[in-house]
Amino acid sequence: MITREIRLAAPVTGEPGPGHFTVAETEVDGEVDGEVTVRTDYVGLAATYLELMRADCRIPVPAWQPGDRVGAAVVGTVVRSGSPDLAVGDLVQSMTGWSEYSAGPAAQYVKLDRGLFPDPSYHLGQGVTAYYGMADVAAVGEGDVVFVSGAAGGVGSLAGQIARCRGAARVIGSAGSPAKAAYLVDELGYDAAFDYHDGPVADRLRELAPEGITVFFDVVGGEQYDAAVRAARPGARFALCGSLSHQLGGDADRFPEPDRAAAGARGIELLPFSCHHTPEQVAAWREHFARWLAEGRFVFPQTVVEGGIEQVPGAFLSLLKGSYRGNVAVRLA
Amino acid sequence: MITREIRLAAPVTGEPGPGHFTVAETEVDGEVDGEVTVRTDYVGLAATYLELMRADCRIPVPAWQPGDRVGAAVVGTVVRSGSPDLAVGDLVQSMTGWSEYSAGPAAQYVKLDRGLFPDPSYHLGQGVTAYYGMADVAAVGEGDVVFVSGAAGGVGSLAGQIARCRGAARVIGSAGSPAKAAYLVDELGYDAAFDYHDGPVADRLRELAPEGITVFFDVVGGEQYDAAVRAARPGARFALCGSLSHQLGGDADRFPEPDRAAAGARGIELLPFSCHHTPEQVAAWREHFARWLAEGRFVFPQTVVEGGIEQVPGAFLSLLKGSYRGNVAVRLA
Numbered sequence: 001m002i003t004r005e006i007r008l009a010a011p012v013t014g015e016p017g018p019g020h021f022t023v024a025e026t027e028v029d030g031e032v033d034g035e036v037t038v039r040t041d042y043v044g045l046a047a048t049y050l051e052l053m054r055a056d057c058r059i060p061v062p063a064w065q066p067g068d069r070v071g072a073a074v075v076g077t078v079v080r081s082g083s084p085d086l087a088v089g090d091l092v093q094s095m096t097g098w099s100e101y102s103a104g105p106a107a108q109y110v111k112l113d114r115g116l117f118p119d120p121s122y123h124l125g126q127g128v129t130a131y132y133g134m135a136d137v138a139a140v141g142e143g144d145v146v147f148v149s150g151a152a153g154g155v156g157s158l159a160g161q162i163a164r165c166r167g168a169a170r171v172i173g174s175a176g177s178p179a180k181a182a183y184l185v186d187e188l189g190y191d192a193a194f195d196y197h198d199g200p201v202a203d204r205l206r207e208l209a210p211e212g213i214t215v216f217f218d219v220v221g222g223e224q225y226d227a228a229v230r231a232a233r234p235g236a237r238f239a240l241c242g243s244l245s246h247q248l249g250g251d252a253d254r255f256p257e258p259d260r261a262a263a264g265a266r267g268i269e270l271l272p273f274s275c276h277h278t279p280e281q282v283a284a285w286r287e288h289f290a291r292w293l294a295e296g297r298f299v300f301p302q303t304v305v306e307g308g309i310e311q312v313p314g315a316f317l318s319l320l321k322g323s324y325r326g327n328v329a330v331r332l333a
Numbered sequence: 334m335i336t337r338e339i340r341l342a343a344p345v346t347g348e349p350g351p352g353h354f355t356v357a358e359t360e361v362d363g364e365v366d367g368e369v370t371v372r373t374d375y376v377g378l379a380a381t382y383l384e385l386m387r388a389d390c391r392i393p394v395p396a397w398q399p400g401d402r403v404g405a406a407v408v409g410t411v412v413r414s415g416s417p418d419l420a421v422g423d424l425v426q427s428m429t430g431w432s433e434y435s436a437g438p439a440a441q442y443v444k445l446d447r448g449l450f451p452d453p454s455y456h457l458g459q460g461v462t463a464y465y466g467m468a469d470v471a472a473v474g475e476g477d478v479v480f481v482s483g484a485a486g487g488v489g490s491l492a493g494q495i496a497r498c499r500g501a502a503r504v505i506g507s508a509g510s511p512a513k514a515a516y517l518v519d520e521l522g523y524d525a526a527f528d529y530h531d532g533p534v535a536d537r538l539r540e541l542a543p544e545g546i547t548v549f550f551d552v553v554g555g556e557q558y559d560a561a562v563r564a565a566r567p568g569a570r571f572a573l574c575g576s577l578s579h580q581l582g583g584d585a586d587r588f589p590e591p592d593r594a595a596a597g598a599r600g601i602e603l604l605p606f607s608c609h610h611t612p613e614q615v616a617a618w619r620e621h622f623a624r625w626l627a628e629g630r631f632v633f634p635q636t637v638v639e640g641g642i643e644q645v646p647g648a649f650l651s652l653l654k655g656s657y658r659g660n661v662a663v664r665l666a
Contacts, residue, residue, distance in 0.1 A: 259587075264608070
């Protein structure tokens, strides 16, 4: 079976662009013993993939090399099966990446429950990162005053809702435009939100959390991180997710370390965590996500881009520019 | 009684110099009801005082203003007493600062046990910061592999010994010269040490801790912090003390935030802490310090500068330049 796939044309240094990707045709055949062929239905997009495309990838996992298919998370449907473990029509998730079809041993595909969520694309959200960061790293609970940066993004749009479902007293978000800030309050249940371009972030936090914050969930860094340090109550927990701003720049563009004297005076726990998750972390998120959706306490903020496989790199670049709200998936089939 | 004291002439911006200080003569009289007069025997010097001299002091405490006496920690002897709580000859500690004599309510002087340590200057060491950071913040214990930056300084020279006394498996230190590195191993019981100018710090750590570190005690930041992140085992604890490099420069000179993706992949806990301590923290350190000294398991690395009160600013500036080893005190009497 002929399929088209997106390959990394060159490792990314500096700003990523269309030239870093190429479309290639190849053949897949997954009907031999123990193998399956899967049609990709949705490709999930996340800024964190950029790290794996970088020449100086800093995550201790094998990065993608030029000529490799971009191996991101997808959900799809089994269309041929040579394995007793998966049947034609089964919904599966895999890291087989940006291709129309994939094939391989059944073990590299995880069977999903088609009835768990309203749509298969819900499996591709960045909720595991949001849930792990809020529940396990920051241990958000009753009474917490939570500030989420990048709150309209894939992770942040879920993080604030998770904090609220876990009993936080107040959830404040920042985003990159007045429209996104309004969206946080109107549709995602944030108690307050602001456009981080709108004057010093420290001033906004003083107004919106006059008694200080106890939790900061950060995907941005820089000025917002600094302001959160100054707004923190003693013993505040900061869950620090891999920051997009770090990923877009080289080492020279890294933000300064937040003021250590100010952070030390408040005894803040700075807790960086990984966006790569264990099966247990995935299971914990799915269980809570499905329950909160069923209870009507949660929405899934999502942008679905329609298009062929050749649209995926462009959608990824748009994601990095902040063009979308919520979690982003490309629907191929 | 006439005394001379050192006052802050101007708030420090950028590099501190002799022009930031002035000597002034004044009169003290502590024989009225409830007051005492105290002769300053030793002035303790610590880099952390620089923060309180800065125009943009970032610690949420009242900073010193031009014309104020530099109010650092000293030990002295009561020479006149109008209070039943303190007798002439008593050894006391206070924050009365850089002056030959001071006077005030007895309550601002803490009576010390003259027999607890071999010399009164031992009360002025930065051991509380070292002990609180190692014991409470990093919770160093058996099996830990510990890396201490700035290990020949006032805090670091005690931090490594504290880790060893608490059962650390291996203690590694860095310092600013080969002589200081040798001193760490030969006299302070470090298992290994290196001059941080000697090639990439990451390479030194790979050689000296091939299986990684579990604790980093940092007073420096920058390249050493970055290298420690890369050398960390999963779940390592980083006790981050107010960094001298931060204090010497302005905000623009702050080091970049260490690589968040790398720190997150290892789940490192970054724990900044304050150098300003509670009476309970002081008491915990003194108890352990006295016991370890008595057991012969500990040395007190110290530089005592002899001189009059007018030598104190120069000694402080030398300290900031890294001219001394261990804890630094000026003996006035």
